[in-house]
Amino acid sequence: MIEDKPVRKEESAGLMKYSTETLVPFGPIHPALKEPEYFKLILEGERIIEVIPRIGYVHRGLEKAAESRPWVQNMYMFERTCGICSFVHSITYAQAVEGLTIYEVPRRAKFIRTIVAELERIHSHLLWVGLMGHWAGFETLFMWVWRDREVVLDLVEAISGNRVHKSMNAICGVRLDMPEGMEDRIVERMKFLVERANYYKEIVDTEETMLERTENIGKIDADLAERLCAVGPMARYVGLRQDVRLNDPYAAYDEVPFDMVTCKDGDVHALLKLRLDEMIVSANMVSYAVKHLPEGPIRVKIAPIIPAGEHSSRSEAPRGEIFYYVKSSGGRTPDRVKSRQPTMANLPTALELLKGQTIADVPVVLTAIDPCFGCMDRMSFMDTETNRQWTWSGEELRQYGINHYFPERAK
Amino acid sequence: MIAEILEAIIFPGVLFTIGMGFLFDWLDRKTSARMQGRIGPKITGPSGILQPLADFLKLLFKEEIIPSHADRIIFLFAPALYILAPLLSMMFIPIISPSPLAGFDFDLLAILFLLAYAAFVVAILSFSSASSFTTIATGRLVLQYVSYEIPFVLAIITAALYSKSLSVEGIVASQSGLWNIVIMPFAFVVYIIALMAELEKPPFDIPSAKTEIVAGWLTEFSGRALSFLKLTKEVSYVFGSALAVSLFLGGGLGPVIFGIPPSVLYFVYFMVKLLAVGFLVFVLKTSLARVKIAQATELFWKILTPVSLAQVAFVLFLIQGGLLIAP
Numbered sequence: 001m002i003e004d005k006p007v008r009k010e011e012s013a014g015l016m017k018y019s020t021e022t023l024v025p026f027g028p029i030h031p032a033l034k035e036p037e038y039f040k041l042i043l044e045g046e047r048i049i050e051v052i053p054r055i056g057y058v059h060r061g062l063e064k065a066a067e068s069r070p071w072v073q074n075m076y077m078f079e080r081t082c083g084i085c086s087f088v089h090s091i092t093y094a095q096a097v098e099g100l101t102i103y104e105v106p107r108r109a110k111f112i113r114t115i116v117a118e119l120e121r122i123h124s125h126l127l128w129v130g131l132m133g134h135w136a137g138f139e140t141l142f143m144w145v146w147r148d149r150e151v152v153l154d155l156v157e158a159i160s161g162n163r164v165h166k167s168m169n170a171i172c173g174v175r176l177d178m179p180e181g182m183e184d185r186i187v188e189r190m191k192f193l194v195e196r197a198n199y200y201k202e203i204v205d206t207e208e209t210m211l212e213r214t215e216n217i218g219k220i221d222a223d224l225a226e227r228l229c230a231v232g233p234m235a236r237y238v239g240l241r242q243d244v245r246l247n248d249p250y251a252a253y254d255e256v257p258f259d260m261v262t263c264k265d266g267d268v269h270a271l272l273k274l275r276l277d278e279m280i281v282s283a284n285m286v287s288y289a290v291k292h293l294p295e296g297p298i299r300v301k302i303a304p305i306i307p308a309g310e311h312s313s314r315s316e317a318p319r320g321e322i323f324y325y326v327k328s329s330g331g332r333t334p335d336r337v338k339s340r341q342p343t344m345a346n347l348p349t350a351l352e353l354l355k356g357q358t359i360a361d362v363p364v365v366l367t368a369i370d371p372c373f374g375c376m377d378r379m380s381f382m383d384t385e386t387n388r389q390w391t392w393s394g395e396e397l398r399q400y401g402i403n404h405y406f407p408e409r410a411k
Numbered sequence: 412m413i414a415e416i417l418e419a420i421i422f423p424g425v426l427f428t429i430g431m432g433f434l435f436d437w438l439d440r441k442t443s444a445r446m447q448g449r450i451g452p453k454i455t456g457p458s459g460i461l462q463p464l465a466d467f468l469k470l471l472f473k474e475e476i477i478p479s480h481a482d483r484i485i486f487l488f489a490p491a492l493y494i495l496a497p498l499l500s501m502m503f504i505p506i507i508s509p510s511p512l513a514g515f516d517f518d519l520l521a522i523l524f525l526l527a528y529a530a531f532v533v534a535i536l537s538f539s540s541a542s543s544f545t546t547i548a549t550g551r552l553v554l555q556y557v558s559y560e561i562p563f564v565l566a567i568i569t570a571a572l573y574s575k576s577l578s579v580e581g582i583v584a585s586q587s588g589l590w591n592i593v594i595m596p597f598a599f600v601v602y603i604i605a606l607m608a609e610l611e612k613p614p615f616d617i618p619s620a621k622t623e624i625v626a627g628w629l630t631e632f633s634g635r636a637l638s639f640l641k642l643t644k645e646v647s648y649v650f651g652s653a654l655a656v657s658l659f660l661g662g663g664l665g666p667v668i669f670g671i672p673p674s675v676l677y678f679v680y681f682m683v684k685l686l687a688v689g690f691l692v693f694v695l696k697t698s699l700a701r702v703k704i705a706q707a708t709e710l711f712w713k714i715l716t717p718v719s720l721a722q723v724a725f726v727l728f729l730i731q732g733g734l735l736i737a738p
Contacts, residue, residue, distance in 0.1 A: 024543045031621050046547075046704065137613055137620060137701025143447035209614045209700035359547065360623055360703040 021049070024359065028057050032135055032363035035373040039366070046358040051351050059377040066337040071097055071306050072171060074334065078324075079165055081339065082375045084127060087113075087120045088317040090169040093337070095250060096326045097171050099311035101302060108296045109173040110252040115186075115289045116159060116166055117251065117315075118282040122193060123152040124318035125275040125282075128370045129200060132272060135363035136213040141203065148196045151189055158182065173299020178290075186290045190283040197276045197283070204272045214269035218353045218365045222265075228348040232320020234369050237266030237274050244316035251315075256292075258285050268368050304332055317342055319370045341375040419513075423506040423678075425498055432645035435652075435689055436463035442693040463645070467638050475634030478540055485539035489532055490632075490639040496529035497643060497650040503579050504653045505662055507678045514580045519571055522579070522654065523564060526609070529647070530556045536640075537618075537628030548627040551704050552618040555608055558711035559615075563605035565719035569598040570658040573726045579654075583662035592659040594729070597722045599659045601715050606651040607692060608707065610644065614699040615707055652688040653681075660684045 022043045028036035036057040042050040062081060066074045075097075079090040091113055098105060126149040133141030153163045160166040160176060168174050204210060220230075222238040235242040243260045245253045261277045263270045308330035314323045320342030327336040346369040353365050382389045392400070402409055418424055437452065437460050444451030452459030477486060500522050502513040511518075530552070537549040571577055573594060574585035582591075592599045608615040611627075619627030632640055656662060663681035667673070702710070 022543065022546070024547065031625060032623065046550075133700070137616060138699070139443070139613075140447050140697050141700070143449060147448050207700065209702055212702055212706050213700055358703060358705070360617070360620065363623060 026362060026366075032367065033371075033373070034131075035371075037371075037373040037377075041354075041359065041362065043359060046360070048354055048357055048359065048362070051354045053347065053351060055347075055373070056377050056379050058374045059379050060374075063337055063339065066334055068333060070304060070332050071334065072304065074337065075169060075171065076167055078337075078339065079167060079169075081341070082317075082372050083164055084124050084372065085120060085317040085319060085322075086164060087116050087166045087168065088315055088322060089339070090166075091117060091251065092313050092315045092322050092324045093326070093339075094169050094171050095315070096311050096313035096324045097306060099313060100306050100309050100326070100328055101172065102307075103172045103300045103302060105172055106297045106299065107252070107294045108177075109298045111255075111289050111293050112174045112178055112298065113169070114252040114256060115178070115286055115293075116156065116168060118286045118289070119152055119156050119159075120166075121282045121318045122279050122286075123149055123156070124370070125279045126152065128275060128318075128367075129272060131367065132214075132268075132364065133210075135367055136210060138207075138210055138213075141200075141210070145200065148193065151193060155186060155189055158185075170299050172302050173297075175299070177298050178293065183290050183293075187287045190287045194280050194283050197279045201273055201276050204269065204276070211269065213364060214267065214272060216267050217357065217361055218268040218271070218368050219265065220349065220353055224352065225349055228352060229345050230320075230349040231342050231345045232316065232318075233271060233274055233278070234320065234346045234349055236260065236262045237271045239264045239266075242321075244314055244321050248314065250313070252289065256285050256289050268364055271368055305330065306334075319343060319372065320346060341372065343369065343372045343376040344378065347371070347376070419502070424502065424512060427506075428498060428501045428646055428649060429642065431649045431685075432642060433463040433467070434460075435648050436645045438686070438689060439648075439693050439696075442690065443697040446694070446697045467642060470638035470641070471635055473634040473637075475636060478542060478631050480541040481631065482539040482541070485535055486631075487636070489536040489539065490636045490643070493529060493532045493536065494639055494643040494646065496525045496532070497646040500525045500650050501646075501653065504650070504657055505580055505583055506653070506681055507663075508674055509580065509584060509663075509677070511580055514578055517577045518579055519567065519577045519582070523567065526563075527560070530560075530609075533628060540628075540631035542631055544624040544626075544630045545628050547624050548618045548630070551624075552628060554704055555611075555615065555617055555707060558708040559605040559608035562601045562711055562715040562719045563609065565716070565723060566598040566602040566605065567654075567658060569595050569719065569723050569726055572723065573730065579657050583657050583664065586661040587664055590659065590661040595659070595722050595726060597718050599655070601719045601722070602655055602659065603688075603691065603695075604715060605711070606655065607695065608711070610648055610651060610692075612692060612696040614702045616701055617704050617707060620701060648689070648692075649685070652685050652692065655688045656681060656684040660688070 024041045024043055026039040026041050027033050028038040038054040038057065040052040040054070041048050062077065065077065069077060075090050075093050078093045079086045081089045126145050130142045130145035130149065133139070133145065156166060157163050159178060159182065160168045168176050220238060222240060225235060225238045226240055231242065239262055241260060241262060246260050258281050261274055261281060263274055266274065306328045308328050310325070310327040312323065312325040314321055322342060323340040325338040326334050329335050350366055350369045350371070353368065354362065357365055380389065381392060420426060441451045441458070452462035455461040455465045477483060503511050503518040503522055505511040534549055534553055537545045537552060570582055570591050573591060574582040576582050576585060611619050619629060629637065629640060663677035665676070665680035668676060
C-alpha cells in the first residue's frame with residue numbers, strides 16, 4: 001500500500017560527483033527566514049550552483065478546514081492565512097462568495113475596503129523594506145522603517161480595532177464604518193509617510209554599502225519571469241505591466257485614480273525603489289479615497305445559505321496576485337475553496353534568481369519576493385523518478401508516519 | 412614587587428581592561444540604540460550600565476554543548492588562548508603614565524605578532540567546531556584577515572617610521588609636540604577601517620553575518636566558551652582603540668593643568684581619547700550596511716593598500732627631505 005522509498009535529492013543534483021561542492025542547509029530554522037522553510041544550497045566555494053526547496057513545514061490544511069465551516073466563519077479563517085496581508089485575503093474570499101449571490105456591495109463599503117487594503121499595502125511594503133535592511137546587514141534602516149510602520153498600524157487600529165487581523169469584512173459589505181473625524185488625521189499621516197518614503201528612497205540611492213549589496217543582484221529576463229509566472233512586484237520590476245487593481249479592477253479601484261509603478265530590467269535595488277514608490281501611490285490613494293468617501297449603507301444583510309454555483313475572484317495583495325475559487329452546492333458550507341498565494345507563484349522565480357549568486361546574497365535575493373511561507377505551504381504526493389502522483393487518506397498518512405518513525409512497529 | 416603584580420592584575424592591567432570591555436559594550440549598545448530610535452539596555456544598573464556584565468555572568472552558568480564532530484581539546488581551550496592576545500597587548504599601552512606596564516624596545520613587533528596570533532586562533536577555533544556554517548565562516552575569516560592585514564600593518568608602521576621607534580612608549584613620547592594624526596591623517600583613516608574589519612564590526616561583520624551563516628564562527632559555541640569569546644571581542648575593541656590613541660592621538664599627552672597630579676591628568680586624557688575613538692567606531696558601525704567578502708577584499712587591496720603605501724612614501728619623503736625635522 002505505502003511505498004517508503006527515500007529519494008536522494010543530493011544525488012540527483014550531482015553532489016556526489018564533484019567533491020568541491022558543499023551542501024549548506026538554509027532553514028528550516030534560520031535567522032534570515034521568519035517562517036520555517038528549507039532550502040538546500042549546493043555551493044561551489046561561495047557561489048550557488050543549485051537550490052533545492054523543500055516546502056510544507058507550516059502546512060495548515062486551511063482549504064480542507066473551510067469545507068466544514070459556515071461561509072461567514074471561513075472569511076475570518078482565511079484572513080488568518082497571512083499575518084501581514086490579511087485583509088486582502090478576506091476581500092478576495094468575500095468577492096468570490098458575493099459572485100454567487102444576487103446582491104451588490106454598497107459603494108461606501110467598497111471604498112472602505114480600498115482604504116484598509118491600501119493601508120495594509122503600505123504596512124507590508126514598509127515591513128519588507130525594513131527587513132531588506134536587516135538582511136543586508138543594515139540594522140539602522142530596519143529600526144527606522146519599522147518605527148514608521150507603527151504609524152500605519154495605529155491608523156489601522158483606529159479604523160478597525162485591530163492592528164493586523166482587521167476582521168472588518170462581511171459578505172456583501174463591511175462590518176464597521178469609518179470612525180467619525182478620522183479624515184484629517186489620515187491625510188496628515190499619509191503626508192508624513194510620503195515624506196518618509198522619499199527619504200528612504202534617497203538613503204537607498206545614496207548609501208554606498210547598501211548600493212553594493214543590492215545593485216545588479218537578483219536580475220532576471222522579462223521573458224523568463226513571465227514564463228515562470230511571476231506576479232506582483234516581481235513581475236513589475238522587470239517591466240511586465242501586471243497589476244490586478246488596474247487589469248481587473250475590484251472594490252473601488254476603478255474610481256480611485258492611480259498609476260502602476262514599473263521599472264525596466266530590475267534588480268533588488270530597483271525592487272526597493274519600486275516598493276517605496278508603490279507605497280507613495282498607495283498613500284495618495286488612501287488620501288483620495290478618504291476625501292471622496294461616499295455616503296450610504298455599508299453592508300447588505302444576507303442569509304447564511306449561498307446559492308449553488310462556482311465563482312472565482314482575484315485581487316492584488318502587496319506581494320502579488322491572490323486567487324480564490326469557491327464552489328457551493330447551496331448549503332451552509334462551501335463544497336470547495338481553493339486559494340493561491342503570491343509566494344507560491346513567485347517561488348520558481350526566486351529559485352532562478354538564486355543560481356549564480358554568492359551565499360552572502362541568499363537572504364537578500366530569496367526574500368526579494370517578500371516570501372510568506374505560512375501562506376504558501378501546500379502538500380501533494382509525487383514520486384520524482386516516475387512522476388506518479390497520488391492522494392492519501394488521513395489513515396494512510398498516519399500509517400506512513402508510524403512506518404517512518406517506528407520501523408519496528410510497521411506491519 | 413607586590414605593587415607591580417597588583418598593577419598587572421587590577422589597575423591598569425587585566426581587570427581594568429575587562430571592565431573597559433564591558434563599558435565599551437554598553438556604550439556600543441546604547442549609542443546604536445539611540446541612533447536607531449530605541450532605548451537600549453536600561454534595567455541592570457543605572458541606565459543599564461551593568462547589562463554586559465550580567466550577560467557575561469549569565470552565559471558563564473549556561474550549559475556548554477560540544478558538537479560530536481568537534482575537536483574537543485581545541486574547542487575547549489582555544490577561547491582561553493584567544494583572550495590572552497588582547498589582554499597581553501594592552502600591557503604594552505601606556506595608560507596611567509608614559510611608561511607602560513610591560514613595555515620593551517620592540518614591543519610594537521610583539522603587538523603585530525599578537526594580532527596575527529589572534530586571527531590564527533580564531534581560524535583554528537572556527538575550524539575545530541566542524542559545521543557547515545563555521546566552515547564557510549573560516550573561509551571568510553581568513554580571506555578578510557589577508558585583506559585587512561597589509562593596510563593595517565602599513566598604517567601602524569607609518570607611525571613607527573615617523574617616530575623612529577618600535578616601541579609604543581617611544582611613539583607616544585615622540586608626539587609631545589605634534590600628534591601623528593596631523594602628519595598622517597590617511598594612515599589613521601586606514602587604521603580605523605582596518606580595525607573595524609579586525610573587530611568584525613559592520614560593514615565588515617562578514618565572518619559572523621547572522622542573516623547568512625547564523626552566527627558565523629561563533630555558531631557552535633555556548634556557555635562558558637561563548638561568554639569568553641564575546642568578552643574577547645569587546646577587549647579587542649578596547650585594545651584596538653587604545654592602540655589608535657597611542658599611535659596617532661598622542662596617548663595620554665595633553666596640556667598640563669596645575670593643581671592636578673600629572674598621572675591623573677595623563678589617565679583622564681587617555682580615557683577621553685579612547686572613548687572618542689570608540690565612539691567613532693560605534694557611529695560608523697551603526698550607519699553602514701554589510702558588504703560582501705569580495706567587495707571587502709577589493710576595498711582593502713585596491714584602495715586602502717595603495718593609500719597607506721602613499722602615506723608611507725609621504726612620511727619617508729618628509730624624513731629624508733628634511734622638510735620637517737622628525738622628532
